[in-house]
Amino acid sequence: MSNIITMIAPVNIAVIKYWGKRNEELILPLNDSVSVTLNANVMCAKTTVCVSPNFLEDEIWLNGAKESFTNQRLQNCLKEIKSRAAVERSVDDIFLTWKVHICSENNFPTAAGLASSAAGYACLVSALAKAYKIKSDVSSIARLGSGSACRSVYGGFVRWHAGVESDGSDSIAVQIANKSHWPEMSALILVVGDTQKKISSSKGMKLSVETSDLFQFRVQNCVPKRVEEICKAITTKDFVKFAEITMKDSNQFHAICLDSYPPITYMTDTSYKIIEMIHKYNNIHPKIKIAYTFDAGPNACLYLLEEEVPKILSLIQHIFPTSTPDKFITGLPIQHEKIDTDLIKIFSQPHQKDLLKYVIHTKIGDGPTEVIDGSHLLNECGWPTNLH
């Protein structure tokens, strides 16, 4: 069948956080945000879309389980794809009447603050866009699925413009620089726990908008300055500035969560131990070497340049001992380095075992790409190849 398309899409981790909507239904944010797209070969969503006259209804399978297609966000994405295809006259009218089967999975835990919905909706919308032969920017369609998904539609460094239009037409993602601009940019995801988070991002940000007295000040006064500064830091490859703004914005986002009522807490004692380690590490160097950022969960994403990776990984292994050393570091291969004994002296005793479950080593990456090896998640009849 020619109407089967499979794509993978990357996660992105924001350095200027998206928190708070100006329109709940259209998922329009109150402030611009900036993110780094990570290598999709390490962490990705994979989605197969099949459009066929043989299907009786639209159906979707997520991570091996059938889900209802009545989900409003999903409906909005499909509706907008078809309407865009009609405007662009990219497919025959009859094609628009056929039903669609969608099968999607993530290769990492969902809803644990690891941007799974961003990768998921970016993948879904990119695959649909390919199937419906849409040529224009689809970041605003991915946004209808999950706000931050619009940023995963591009690789490298991406800015999501909040926009001002009430229909959301100018609330789109734009690439600041592609991955080749700063290929040394690396990331380490420190997985603290893969349990479901307590309060969803959607509910959390709504609560912050409604109850945090500090929220509006952040949106109006702090974020605009930071966005300009970090875009400049990216274009000039000023790592120190990039890192400082990233850490400050992560902390401010969590400060806003804490200022909400009742307060929202995503970080745990282990998260704070990571923060402490990074500041200590930076303090013993003449310049900032590593930045941390935390999304709506306890896991850290560290941004650092390639050359620093072996050293900090050896330190992490020392400070956060594990009982499964062979499974502790995953993702891209690294050169193992023996820990610097001078470094150990500066740091305190190791913490108790297994505060960190594992570490994912990855890098800056490209946007969604088509999978052409034929490894579709739907078979030739349009049914899942692998159900749990």
Added chain:
Amino acid sequence: MSNIITMIAPVNIAVIKYWGKRNEELILPLNDSVSVTLNANVMCAKTTVCVSPNFLEDEIWLNGAKESFTNQRLQNCLKEIKSRAAVERSVDDIFLTWKVHICSENNFPTAAGLASSAAGYACLVSALAKAYKIKSDVSSIARLGSGSACRSVYGGFVRWHAGVESDGSDSIAVQIANKSHWPEMSALILVVGDTQKKISSSKGMKLSVETSDLFQFRVQNCVPKRVEEICKAITTKDFVKFAEITMKDSNQFHAICLDSYPPITYMTDTSYKIIEMIHKYNNIHPKIKIAYTFDAGPNACLYLLEEEVPKILSLIQHIFPTSTPDKFITGLPIQHEKIDTDLIKIFSQPHQKDLLKYVIHTKIGDGPTEVIDGSHLLNECGWPTNLH
């Protein structure tokens, strides 16, 4: 000897937090703060002051150990007491030339976020004021020792006016209402850990003033409104309003700490578990029953009316099990109540053992009072009766 004076002074726990100075030396705050003074029979500082022509030098002993008298804050307090005495002509000129011995101790762990320096300096200054027969308000002198000490100079509910004068003459504490106004007001101190805190309040607030982008907004826009509202809630005995503002201001203070760079964290996972418990408890009642507040440490202070004490204590014992049940609840006696089985069902399983070390049950209390039973901390020659 007639020149020996012993006093006890209470701790106070702020409901609108003091965080940030406009003058480091004079300890002038950037915003008004409001506190509740707690019963000095439960938690107090006790100080004996002796002024004698026989002493060769000023000397001080704190919690059983000799300390240097060169401490600038201590010097400032003594200097100001003597200058006030000179203005009031309250003692003979020769008396002002005599040296002083001071011995002070707290009946609770110091520097663990339990307002020990507030009680300590309020006690020291009150005892000196008594020895030097000063009649005027001494809250501005206590303030020179430790900002929040000025609030422990009065009982009941106290407002510390930030003032506007550069010499600090209008930065004084004023009683909003005495303890008889709202005698049902009770407090439970949940001691999470009595370890020394990581960063002192002084250093922490300086860092916030210098680095938090949200700080000025809090000081200028949030606190003034809250101070007026909580003063009104106190005078009208509106517990619900009092509790809501108290919780919001505690959270905002810690949000500002987190927004500082590097971020400051005083609360721990256990602190957040307490917050979660209180919101859950309040949610199952038609009206807010309990407020939490956290100073620069992980311990909680819960404010609640007397009638609620047995019920929440039984719940705390259930949710935070202890391996030392006979030492778990200290302070004022309580009526034991069997835990409500309906209440248990609503709450999750108990947490692991010993997250809380112990609980102090106390109430609203009076300001500093003289100890007249002769149990001085200095003997008739002016030397400590009990050294470690």
